[in-house]
Amino acid sequence: MSSTTAQRRTVALASAAVVALALAGCSTDTNAGSEGEGKVLTFTAAGEAPAQAVIDAFEDANPGVTVKATFANDDASYQQTLRTQLSAGTAPDVFRIWPGGGNATAVRTLGDDDLLMSLEDEPWAGELSDSQRSVSVNSDGTLVGIPVTVVGIGAVWNDQALAEAGLTPPTKWSEVLEFCKAANDKGKVAFALGLKSAWTTQLVPYALTSTLVYGPDADFTEQQLAGSATFVDSEWQNAMDKYAEMRDGGCFNENPNGVGYDEQMTSLGEGTALGAIQVTSAAANAQQYAAEDTTFSMTPVPATDDPADTYLPVSVGIEYAINADAKEPELAKKFLEFLASSEGQAIYATESGAAPALPSEDFETGPVLAAVAEYQADGRDRPFPDVFWPNPKVQSEHLTAIQELFNGSISATQVLERMDAAFAEG
The missing domain is CATH 3.40.190.10 (Periplasmic binding protein-like II)
Known part of the structure; x- marks a missing residue:
């Protein structure tokens, strides 16, 4: 489903035209430095607060790494712009997508067009439940998205x-x-x-x-x-x-x-x-x-x-993926590994008002999410x-x-x- 990411900070809004220009340019920034340090990872998402919180923590944990991020607050314009940039080969390394195949920037839709990198060999892949994996794979069954939040x-x-x-x-x-x-x-x-x-x-x-x-x-x-x-x-x-x-x-x-x-x-x-x-x-x-x-x-x-x-x-609410033509594929994988960690999951879930998709010892369930936990436990x-x-x-x-x-x-x-x-x- 399409949904708007909850925000706890003031979000800078951008018109679709501005977002398009930003995305068009952001994927061209690379750095010839040593592995990890001095590298620039390009990133985009619909909704700023939860993503920026994870980016800040990732940069703190990886001195010398910079994440150049672009945000949009409107799902429809974000989807249109991202799809255009993917088709043109100018999309960023890492970007937000939607689970399943319900819209033009969903896992199955983009995965079937060979626009997403395989994530099968990532260390967190085995932590996905069958239901989470079912909405994170392309039609061939290849894992191409990482579920980040669960929403009810x-x-x-x-x-x-x-x-x-x-x-x-x-x-x-x-x-x-x-x-x-x-x-x-x-x-x-x-x-x-x-x-x-x-x-x-x-x-x-x-x-x-x-x-x-x-x-x-x-x-x-x-x-x-x-x-x-x-x-x-x-x-x-x-x-x-x-x-x-x-x-x-x-x-x-x-x-x-x-x-x-x-x-x-x-x-x-x-x-x-x-x-x-x-x-x-x-x-x-x-x-x-x-x-x-x-x-x-x-x-x-x-x-x-x-x-x-x-x-x-x-359902899984938010997913992220890596561009099949990412300029920094190893750094992108490292970012997704951090996003899959207990810390990364807790940060993103807390900021977005959702539950983490993967196990997180650092996350505390509030009263709104209590019903989700209860009904999941009851089947x-x-x-x-x-x-x-x-x-x-x-x-x-x-x-x-x-x-x-x-x-x-x-x-x-x-x-x-x-x-x-x-x-x-x-």
């Missing part, structure tokens, strides 16, 4: 705003609309929603389908690939209908299509909204807009009236569905169609019909 999707709550409203999170679907009405009666928005940032459109459906579709039928995508299942003739229809019910039941702020992610996080942080159905890292982003003593927590989004049926969507977690979709067009169609659904120009069924058509393209 659920209802992220402003604890103080929730308590002041005298409400508790719903645990059954029948309680959801009642909760939304009660929040409105208190002058609050139940769930802040910012669909102007297109990647957020998928989060509510993913939260609902983890319980309605992939929880009871973990092989649903395989059935789709075999031609025996479709979105429109499955519980995806139920999930989309519930999304529309929440829209019509006053669960969200007015005009979600006109609200961006930052506005959504502002509303959550300031407490004008009690919660937001978001990735776990949203809490860290909302914190910058919140009073100093504000705390956040997360609960799963119920889709049935039996809490025992509820599943939580949990009630499911991957984000897009990581196994056969092409990036399915997710792209999904994002656009949800916006149109909220404009009232298409129905929930038409959303799924368009996703089916994109899925059929293979």
Whole structure:
């Protein structure tokens, strides 16, 4: 899935044009010094704070090494620019990518185009679980990405705003609309929603389908690939209908299509909204807009009236890869080895508001991530569905169609019909 990396520092924003120029030039910087010392590693990512924190620690641990980094805050422009630079042969040595094959800069998509270096022989490769490896390999099964964070999707709550409203999170679907009405009666928005940032459109459906579709039928995508299942003739229809019910039941702020992610996080942080159905890292982003003593927590989004049926969507959130034509391949591998270490994993996860993908004795789990750990331990977690979709067009169609659904120009069924058509393209 596409998601915005949580930031705990002020992030310098760059236009797509500036990012393109920066990326175009950054891969040409090399240094003829001795191995390691005096070398320059080029790097880019969407989202600055977690990556820069790891870069600082890596440079401290490797005196004489410089990491020349370029950052973008917008996932869409980052993906477009990175793809262009990879095709032109001017991309940096190390860069952020997405797990699976859900978009144009995902592991499988770039790996199948021979744009990523094999990581099979790296010392950390054996630490990946089967599920982590499945979203970090190309179609030939070659490891080409390193998973860095694990994120979940659920209802992220402003604890103080929730308590002041005298409400508790719903645990059954029948309680959801009642909760939304009660929040409105208190002058609050139940769930802040910012669909102007297109990647957020998928989060509510993913939260609902983890319980309605992939929880009871973990092989649903395989059935789709075999031609025996479709979105429109499955519980995806139920999930989309519930999304529309929440829209019509006053669960969200007015005009979600006109609200961006930052506005959504502002509303959550300031407490004008009690919660937001978001990735776990949203809490860290909302914190910058919140009073100093504000705390956040997360609960799963119920889709049935039996809490025992509820599943939580949990997936690898962020991956990194090495350019197949990296100017400093050995230094790039050394950076990924640091990123895979207990220290590197803890730094990145803490700064991004996520959990580490690889084992880390240095990481402390907070209240937002507690639900992820709980549902993983119970076996009630499911991957984000897009990581196994056969092409990036399915997710792209999904994002656009949800916006149109909220404009009232298409129905929930038409959303799924368009996703089916994109899925059929293979």
